[in-house]
Amino acid sequence: MSNDVVLVIVVATALAFDFTNGFHDTANVVATSISTHAMPPRIAVAYAAIFNFAGAFISLAVAATVAKDVVNADVITPTVVFAGLVGAIAWNLMTWYFGLPSSSSHALIGGVVGSAFVAGGADAVLGEGVLGKVLIPAIVAPIVAFVVGAIAINIIYGIVGRERPGTVNRGFRLGQVVSGGLLALAHGTNDAQKTMGVITLALIANGSLSSDASVPTWVVISAASAISLGTYFGGWRIIRTMGTRIIKMDAAQGFSAQGAGAAVILASSHYGFPLSTTQVISGGVMGAGAGKKLSAVRWGVAGNIVVAWLLTLPAAAAIGGATYGVCQLFGNGAAGPVIISALGVAGTALAFARRLRQEPVPA
Amino acid sequence: MFATVVDTKALLDTVLASVVAGVGVTAVFAILIFGVARSSDMARNDRPVLAVAAGGLAVLAFAVVTTAIVLGIIVMTQK
Numbered sequence: 001m002s003n004d005v006v007l008v009i010v011v012a013t014a015l016a017f018d019f020t021n022g023f024h025d026t027a028n029v030v031a032t033s034i035s036t037h038a039m040p041p042r043i044a045v046a047y048a049a050i051f052n053f054a055g056a057f058i059s060l061a062v063a064a065t066v067a068k069d070v071v072n073a074d075v076i077t078p079t080v081v082f083a084g085l086v087g088a089i090a091w092n093l094m095t096w097y098f099g100l101p102s103s104s105s106h107a108l109i110g111g112v113v114g115s116a117f118v119a120g121g122a123d124a125v126l127g128e129g130v131l132g133k134v135l136i137p138a139i140v141a142p143i144v145a146f147v148v149g150a151i152a153i154n155i156i157y158g159i160v161g162r163e164r165p166g167t168v169n170r171g172f173r174l175g176q177v178v179s180g181g182l183l184a185l186a187h188g189t190n191d192a193q194k195t196m197g198v199i200t201l202a203l204i205a206n207g208s209l210s211s212d213a214s215v216p217t218w219v220v221i222s223a224a225s226a227i228s229l230g231t232y233f234g235g236w237r238i239i240r241t242m243g244t245r246i247i248k249m250d251a252a253q254g255f256s257a258q259g260a261g262a263a264v265i266l267a268s269s270h271y272g273f274p275l276s277t278t279q280v281i282s283g284g285v286m287g288a289g290a291g292k293k294l295s296a297v298r299w300g301v302a303g304n305i306v307v308a309w310l311l312t313l314p315a316a317a318a319i320g321g322a323t324y325g326v327c328q329l330f331g332n333g334a335a336g337p338v339i340i341s342a343l344g345v346a347g348t349a350l351a352f353a354r355r356l357r358q359e360p361v362p363a
Numbered sequence: 364m365f366a367t368v369v370d371t372k373a374l375l376d377t378v379l380a381s382v383v384a385g386v387g388v389t390a391v392f393a394i395l396i397f398g399v400a401r402s403s404d405m406a407r408n409d410r411p412v413l414a415v416a417a418g419g420l421a422v423l424a425f426a427v428v429t430t431a432i433v434l435g436i437i438v439m440t441q442k
Contacts, residue, residue: 145377145385147382155390160393163397166397263384267381268377
């Protein structure tokens with residue numbers, strides 16, 4: 001009975017994480033389209049929500065990768081998963097509060113690594129998996145997106161630089177509708193699957209599923225719905241940072257950034273490297289700005305984003321580990337997760353109410 | 364050490380594919396816009412042959428971009 005209560009809390013927490021993932025990462029997909037007026041804000045966000053929902057159904061192959069490659073499956077219990085999710089959600093909400101784009105994927109991995117470390121010691125963390133599957137791709141992917149964005153914008157200006165601005169801007173705005181849709185699809189495919197994997201892992205750890213079972217249909221549908229709902233409600237603060245605070249971009253730069261992001265995400269997916277869509281598209285935006293003029297990029301804002309990236313894994317790990325430790329203070333039953341969930345819901349509601357009062361949603 | 368932790372070939376292939384796809388598609392899309400803009404200018408200036416040639420270039424670029432997008436979606440579904 002106690003285990004089932006923890007499992008229900010884990011599933012609810014995982015869906016809450018998925019919602020914050022969509023909410024937080026909406027900016028990756030729509031910010032450039034909104035800032036160049038390729039699409040009105042509400043339409044852009046609804047469009048991204050639809051493609052995120054569709055993307056979640058495209059493939060289930062990597063659904064359990066997060067836990068399989070970064071922590072030892074033997075130490076996984078529903079409480080470890082719960083604590084990892086709390087670490088990820090807390091970091092996502094903190095970075096949203098300050099309007100900083102950061103990686104939900106790395107927050108989830110950091111949270112699970114931290115809680116597994118506290119639960120099972122150093123042997124619980126698969127160091128090679130963390131390095132090879134998370135850290136190195138995390139460094140390479142945004143640099144590649146930066147370079148691609150910078151080269152692409154120079155080629156674009158070389159080809160259409162002497163044409164009428166009206167035709168050129170209309171053309172690239174139309175192009176952004178397509179590249180934005182591709183980015184949203186890629187995001188739904190990558191990120192919704194991580195939540196599906198976490199819920200499936202908790203079901204297996206609880207004995208509700210056999211270890212070789214595939215992802216249940218209700219898990220796929222609920223994860224797809226949560227991420228697309230989160231996307232629809234959109235994190236406007238991060239959209240503002242991504243869309244206007246890093247660089248003031250024109251339609252060609254927006255298209256270059258989205259094109260660079262889509263190319264890197266698709267290529268990485270094809271070759272099996274899990275990565276952060278946030279980091280990739282931020283790299284593309286900076287590259288498209290720096291490619292036109294180095295001083296066009298507000299390097300102070302870019303520096304804050306880099307700091308948030310660097311802090312994501314250790315901060316989410318610390319929160320995840322601390323959460324697991326607090327849960328253990330109440331024993332192995334459901335008391336710890338119930339108390340932490342109640343406190344988390346209350347804290348989140350307060351933060352949302354405060355922020356939404358300060359931040360009217362664009363029409 | 365690095366080679367045992369990371370699949371170096373896959374990483375280099377990823378970088379190469381990203382650069383070729385990202386730069387290639389944006390360049391071809393720019394050619395599409397160039398073709399449309401020139402075609403419209405030539406037609407306005409009563410130069411029908413050049414207008415048709417620029418329009419043809421735009422159609423060709425459109426076909427290449429569309430093919431690249433379809434291929435991208437196929438790659439995603441095969442992940």
